[in-house]
Amino acid sequence: MACSKILGSTSFNPAKSTPFCKPKLSTRLNCNWPWRLVENKAPIICSLQSHCAWTCDDHLSLKSHPTRKSDILRAIDQTNETLFSTGKFGRFGGIFVPETLVDCLNKLAAEFNFIMHDPEFQAELAIALRDYVGRETPLYFAKRLTDYYKNSEGEGPEIYLKREDLNHGGAHKINNAIAQAMIAKRMGRKSVVAATGAGQHGVATAASCAKLSLDCTIFMGDLDMERQSSNVLLMKHLGAQVKSVKGTFKDATSEAIRNWVGDLDNSYYLAGTAVGPHPCPSMVREFQSVIGKETRKQAMEKWGGKPDVVVACVGSGSNALGIFHEFVRDEDVRLIGIEAAGSGIDSGKHSASLTKGDIGVYHGAMSYLLQDEEGQIIGPHSIGVGLEYPGVSPELSFLKEIGRAEFNTVTDKEALDGKRQDAYALLCRLEGIIPALEASHALAYLRKLCPTLASGTKVVVNCSGRGDKDADKVFKYQQEQMVQHLPDFE
Template identity: 65%
Template sequence: MACKLQGALTSCHSRTTKFKYQKERAAIVMPKAVVTPHTFKTKLPELNLTYVPPPPTPSLDKKALETVHEKDLPTNTSGKFGRFGGKFVPETLVACLSQLEAEFKNALSDHAFQAELAEALRDYAGRETPLYHAKRLSEYYKSRNNGKGPDIYLKREDLNHGGSHKMNNALAQTMIAKRMGCKTVVTSTGSGHHGLATAAACAKLGLECTVFMAAKDIDRQYSNVRLMKLLGAEVEAVDGGFRDAASEAFRCWVGDLEKKYHLTGSAVGPHPCPSMVREFQSVIGKETRMQALEKWGGKPDVLVASVGTGANALGLFHEFIGDGDVRLIGVEGGGLGLESGRHSSTLAKGEVGVYHGAISYLLQDDDGQVIHPHSIAAGMEYPGVGPELSFLKESGRAEFCVATDEEALDAYEKLCKLEGIFPSLEAAHALGTLDKLVPTLCDGTKVVVNCSGSGDKDAAIVFNRRFLDKQ
């Protein structure tokens, strides 16, 4: 299968570029990742329904999966995970990204910054978030298998201030923006959770905030839009979807590089953006490891998270990537079904290409043009995915499957009725795969699902689809 190169930010717009001699160019620019004996070789694009715990596995190739620590982040690194990632941007942006990378490195090694961030996460965001044993949900699945089955836990990121995991990254990056002397933060959002978190963090630190959002997402997530405006943010409507809003935010930043800071909430884009988001979201997995040790004296056996672009999945997964006995499962938006063509399943159906400044898997047609994604969850409607998740797929370290719109709606209702918790439709995709996953697991298996956001923003969508449609 030929890799396709497109969407590099050569003129800061979302239009894709078709290259002549694609096969030859792709072979030069993106040689296939070499999977060494130290990586996990089995590819699992779909959920393995006959899973057997593997024997002890050698540790992963540390070079590609190295955690970004204060000592080992060189300022000129290309930000590659295997063949994925990089900086495919105009020359004028390279210096800005290099400066951002240097500030990121300095922040990681600055004890004052780390102390301020820790205090803000604790006292403002409300961390740490609970690791909640969903007993009735666990019993529901056990009742279908003679009383045997896994114990299901929810990492309650929905309890963060702002209602999602997005606050972790938004606080850290607004602090970096202030260190750099920027007065205005620009960003884009799909579900509105990232826009809300960024607007709140900017209000806290006295920065101006502009949020770009697709007009259709403004309509279906209007509760978050109202809150953003109350926090003082400007919300700019964009035709198209989340990808178009992301492009518009990038253009706005490029128009005034000296005074504006582009705050990405997704683990996509040119280096160092994906690494920054993952680093600031990795608090999720670090807390999960400690909490699991306290609750049952060990590690989780299985981690499950929804995959839109990768921020919440990497936040949970990254701490455990080197633990070969911990199974990592990402769940993409299956939309109306993979065969319908109306889905957001980039890792299941995409091909390798360049989009928004980095190499990753991407939904594209035979001509290399971006396919518009579809999902009932606004935060999952993006045609690409982060480079680190792309690497985890290709190396086989993580499994990726899909949950359809209907499966996500079922999971939303189920968690409401069994646990009194309403998850975001994004998080409901992760819960939506449990019907297929649970029967494959041994009794007593510890499963952690990342409840990445609160579903109050989605209540009207669920109600209209599940109740009004039946009347």
């Protein structure tokens, strides 16, 4: 079947569906994949009866009948048992792709399963993470930020930052990029293709390919290239070919996949986000889970226990899952994901797929999506470019559905409004740390969260990247707001 045909997207609204949850095929065009969908020998849409502890009728009444804790753990365990055979987290995920890609994805899944149990690969990866990436990253006690959020009686939670901004390349993305580049090398691939939005995954992929002598092509939306020009320059310095695509990250992803499909025998698609067909979401989450593993170890060393609350921003899901996954079975640890509300959650200009989205299929997997009544994708918006994606990880979709993780939103103004009390400015001026605008969304939620927590509660925020790439944008934004100087916080 020719690869020039186009894959239509599947959209699904639970409130309007039958108990079988069968979606309608819309006319939305996502990328140049054939119309015929292959779902890896698993039921295409809803298999909750066989893969979870509930039926679709149970799902439809989930909000009115809260899930018991034992049911949450049961659902997680059952999903873990069936993940590699179905590619699904509950009903989310799967492999909705053309037949030409199924064999390639199956080979990738087999290789991934092999290296996860291969001591030689794991030892090589551990050395790369230590000596090249710079792990482990600190779990930093933000004392001045902690003091800032104390109440009038001097009480409040203790705030810690997981410093992923200190990784080589300035973000968490390198954890996954170096591991997948090593897999590409093992599989005999000569070139790597990838898509990037904010540019951090592009830089991480370019660096990893340079280290391992792999050709590298990065696709990036023209709007993102303009907004993140410093990262474009870094990719080129690292030897990558950067190709412009009209649009943003979602368009760059479609183009990268098209390029990969054209040369499956020699090229490797290096996914940087926990989305797409199986095994991509599982691979990205697994390679990012080092964040949570270190956090558990460091928390035990610092205060002899686990975090009480873990907070992370959510774009498509890689950094959130990286720190959440280690604690997903610890039900006494609250997991809070923060999506971008953009200009406002009801404005239509946001990136809150989990908060405002419906269920559908996009880029080869089922998850929550921003879509209209016709199933057409609604363009996402956020001042944090890395949060602009109309879908989200199928695993995060699953954690939302079973009630294991909480998801809230933060507006652009709360993350950055050009004044001294926005989240970006607070961390800069109180702790001397310049966060990425994506991480600033997670930090901004502390203003709402801290007053609700008991004194001494241990809160860990995943500081997923540093703000070098955003410095020019922030300066221009501040000038637009007619703010010339940020006052001291003394």
